């Protein structure tokens with residue numbers, strides 16, 4: 001049995017649904033990121049795992065044991081909350097030492113753990129300081145060190161890197177993950193930052209409106225999104241709407257402009273409304289010679305070239321469709337400029353195709 005099992009958890013607050021039959025199975029030692037927009041139910045999910053919130057129905061299992069009715073203290077799951085409450089009267093060292101002391105671990109061992117946790121968050125020099133003498137980011141790192149020193153096998157991190165400077169946040173991603181692996185922790189890490197989730201997670205659970213809509217490896221979630229929402233939320237995608245011409249090993253979809261584009265295989269009915277999504281990074285451009293574009297799905301005119309550092313984005317205006325973005329490596333920067341005629345294509349198997357959601361595309365793509 002997996003280490004953490006959430007079985008059809010439901011939770012409402014005054015009739016507002018925060019968890020809607022939420023199920024998830026997390027293996028021993030796995031690092032899972034829960035990714036979703038604000039209000040999706042991420043914090044509620046974590047609070048139900050550690051026992052701070054009781055589900056209206058459904059069960060929580062930790063290590064094969066039904067803990068749904070157990071107290072927070074008896075669960076062996078530590079949560080680092082969004083509001084990282086430190087003890088204001090204790091210095092940094094004693095804050096981190098809190099759990100080892102309570103648990104009565106040998107002093108030498110505890111001291112070593114606390115030192116290595118402070119080292120990992122780069123705050124060894126601040127061991128004597130009080131929390132209110134530290135910046136918000138430093139306080140958050142202390143809270144992280146304190147959670148890591150708790151000795152729990154299950155660590156629940158609610159947006160643990162949120163308050164940190166960009167540079168530090170990115171450095172800490174690797175360190176946090178390798179530390180969790182080294183300590184053989186099972187981690188659930190909540191974030192609304194897709195890059196953080198893609199980089200850190202063994203598996204990503206995409207949550208929306210209190211439901212897990214996809215649970216898979218970062219590559220799976222990025223390349224094989226389960227819904228148009230996931231396609232749009234994880235990474236950047238172009239979204240195209242049209243009517244299915246034929247399906248099978250490849251799906252051909254006709255755009256309102258009459259152009260035909262291809263996506264991966266499906267069993268969609270000919271004539272039905274479909275949504276095609278293709279990551280900007282999978283979108284290829286071919287230059288038109290003498291204004292003729294050969295073999296591309298769509299044709300358009302370059303409107304802007306955005307410089308982003310490692311990558312660039314070429315925005316192409318396609319008549320009857322709108323703007324299509326192609327993410328290209330930096331070295332292509334001088335190849336395109338506004339006004340150029342280009343063709344747009346992609347490998348069909350890299351484009352996802354979905355039945356038009358019954359509630360419409362706009363509702364499907366909403367971020368709340």
Ligand SMILES: Nc1ncnc2c1ncn2[C@@H]1O[C@H](COP(=O)(O)OP(=O)(O)O)[C@@H](O)[C@H]1O
Pocket residue numbers: 013014016017018036037038039040041042043044045
């Ligand atoms: N204690 C609470 N009382 C009332 N509503 C709550 C409470 N906790 C969460 N909610 C509501 O439940 C939904 C999910 O909240 P939350 O789990 O905090 O989402 P997230 O962490 O993904 O932003 C939100 O609409 C939020 O307003």
Ligand SMILES: [Mg+2]
Pocket residue numbers: 042043044082158
């Ligand atoms: Mg939250």
